[in-house]
Structure formats: C-alpha cells, structure tokens
Amino acid sequence: MELTGRIALVTGSTSGIGRATAHALAARGAHVLVSGRSEERGAQVVAAIRADGGKADFLAADLHDADSARDLAERAVRTGGRVDILVNNAGIGAFGPTEATAEADFDAMYATNVKVPFFLVAALAPAMADRGEGVIVNLTTMVAGFGQAGAALYGSSKAAVSLLTKAWAAEFGPRGVRVNAVAPGPTRTEGTAPMGDGLEQLASRAPAARVADPEEIAQAIAYLAGPGASFVHGTVLPVDGGRAAV
Ligand code: NAP
Numbered sequence: 001m002e003l004t005g006r007i008a009l010v011t012g013s014t015s016g017i018g019r020a021t022a023h024a025l026a027a028r029g030a031h032v033l034v035s036g037r038s039e040e041r042g043a044q045v046v047a048a049i050r051a052d053g054g055k056a057d058f059l060a061a062d063l064h065d066a067d068s069a070r071d072l073a074e075r076a077v078r079t080g081g082r083v084d085i086l087v088n089n090a091g092i093g094a095f096g097p098t099e100a101t102a103e104a105d106f107d108a109m110y111a112t113n114v115k116v117p118f119f120l121v122a123a124l125a126p127a128m129a130d131r132g133e134g135v136i137v138n139l140t141t142m143v144a145g146f147g148q149a150g151a152a153l154y155g156s157s158k159a160a161v162s163l164l165t166k167a168w169a170a171e172f173g174p175r176g177v178r179v180n181a182v183a184p185g186p187t188r189t190e191g192t193a194p195m196g197d198g199l200e201q202l203a204s205r206a207p208a209a210r211v212a213d214p215e216e217i218a219q220a221i222a223y224l225a226g227p228g229a230s231f232v233h234g235t236v237l238p239v240d241g242g243r244a245a246v
C-alpha cells in the first residue's frame with residue numbers, strides 16, 4: 001500500500017489503459033479521481049474500485065482546451081484536497097494518410113493529446129512544487145519514436161508529449177516533482193478495438209510479438225508513480241514488447 005494517502009487524478013480512466021491504471025493505483029492505496037466523458041462507465045470504475053476496498057470518485061470531463069483542463073484540475077483539488085499524482089492518459093489515437101487528414105481532426109488530436117496535458121500540468125504542477133513533492137506520468141506511444149506510415153499526426157502529437165516530459169522534468173524536478181512517461185506498444189483496449197487485425201500486425205515486429213493487456217501498461221505507470229521510482233526523472237519508458245529496441 002505504498003500510495004496510501006496519495007491523491008491521484010487519472011484522465012481517461014473510464015476505459016482501457018486509464019481504467020487499468022486507476023485500479024492499479026487504488027490497489028496501492030491511492031485515492032483515485034477517475035475521469036472521462038462517460039458518466040456511466042466512470043460510475044462503474046468507481047464502484048469496482050470501492051468493491052475491492054479502494055477509494056475513488058468520478059469527475060466527468062470533456063477535455064478539449066485549456067479551460068476544460070483548468071476546470072478538471074480545480075474540481076480534482078476540491079474533491080481530493082490536492083493532487084499528488086497526475087496521469088495524463090486521455091488521448092485520441094487515429095491513423096491515416098496525411099493527405100486525407102481534415103484540419104478539424106488535426107486540431108482535435110493536438111487539443112486532446114498535447115494542449116490538455118499541457119494545461120493540466122500548468123494548473124497542478126506549481127502546487128506540487130510548492131509542497132516539494134508530486135508525480136506526473138504522461139502517456140506517449142512507441143510510434144512517437146520512429147516513423148510509421150499512417151501515424152504522422154498521432155505520432156507527432158505524442159512526440160510532443162515525450163519532449164514535454166523532459167522539459168517538465170527540467171522545470172519541476174528541482175522542486176521535487178518527478179515527471180516521466182510510458183510509451184506503450186499495441187494494447188488491447190476499447191480505443192484500439194476498431195483496428196482489428198491491424199493491432200496484431202503492428203505488434204508482430206516486436207520481440208514479444210503480441211498485443212499487450214492494459215494491466216501490463218498500468219503496472220509500469222504505477223511503478224513510475226510510486227516511491228520505487230524515486231530517482232527516475234524525465235524518462236520515457238518503453239512498454240512495447242521490445243519494439244523500440246529492434
Ligand atoms: P481508450 O480505450 O480509447 O480510452 C481513452 C480514454 O480517454 C477514455 O477513458 C476516454 O473517455 C478518454 N478520453 C478520450 N478523449 C477524451 C476527451 N476529449 N475528454 C475526456 N476524456 C477523453 O484509450 P487507450 O487505448 O486506453 O489509450 C490510453 C492512452 O494510451 C492514450 O493516450 C493513447 O494514445 C495511449 N496509447 C495507447 C495504445 C494502445 O495500443 N491502446 C498504445 C500507445 C499509447 P470516455 O470513453 O469516457 O469518453
């Protein structure tokens with residue numbers, strides 16, 4: 001129960017990797033603030049955590065700009081008293097040819113994947129720094145680290161998150177806030193279900209040669225959020241079955 005007494009805000013925890021992360025952090029004793037757009041799935045996640053003896057509350061949020069990020073941060077602080085752990089997990093993953101990408105889709109991807117984490121950190125990290133402790137874990141992706149046809153938009157938005165991770169480690173680390181990221185490989189979630197066989201194909205080039213379960217990504221996030229990672233700052237941890245290595 002290494003996170004007992006910690007307040008953790010996990011964006012996008014009504015589904016997939018975020019939901020698995022909410023469970024993993026609650027199992028370690030954290031009071032988890034579950035967030036997403038779906039009130040119904042949010043209530044289910046909270047009920048499941050409480051049924052396991054954990055602490056959780058749901059904060060509905062449609063995250064698309066700085067105001068929506070600031071509003072969620074304010075409600076999280078009001079509900080939990082403070083936020084010790086922020087997991088920037090909510091994200092859009094869409095693939096396709098560059099020339100077929102509409103401007104509105106470009107803007108929505110960068111708003112959810114880059115702008116919202118940026119303004120959540122702006123809203124929450126200064127108070128962590130004032131207290132001299134805090135943890136931020138960002139979600140990037142293996143296709144932020146190499147070129148993949150069809151992943152120009154998604155990969156570039158997450159490459160921004162990888163750099164933000166290092167920039168924030170430099171900015172907030174000296175005041176006690178550890179900022180790191182996890183870069184998952186193909187993982188079976190509600191979000192990747194429409195990819196069908198494409199997910200297996202993407203996974204096949206990695207040494208592990210299989211798709212991950214969300215719990216395998218959540219374990220890495222929980223490690224970075226916990227005291228076992230006390231000397232880990234500014235790293236982007238590949239949890240991709242070895243794809244980044246080969
Ligand atoms: P998912 O199953 O699609 O779940 C996405 C979550 O984000 C949901 O809880 C969703 O909430 C929330 N969300 C999406 N847009 C939102 C918005 N505008 N406002 C508020 N909440 C929003 O996704 P996933 O596959 O678990 O992926 C989670 C993260 O890991 C993402 O950042 C993704 O890019 C990254 N990642 C995933 C994979 C993979 O293979 N799955 C690989 C690499 C990286 P509602 O459903 O309630 O709307």
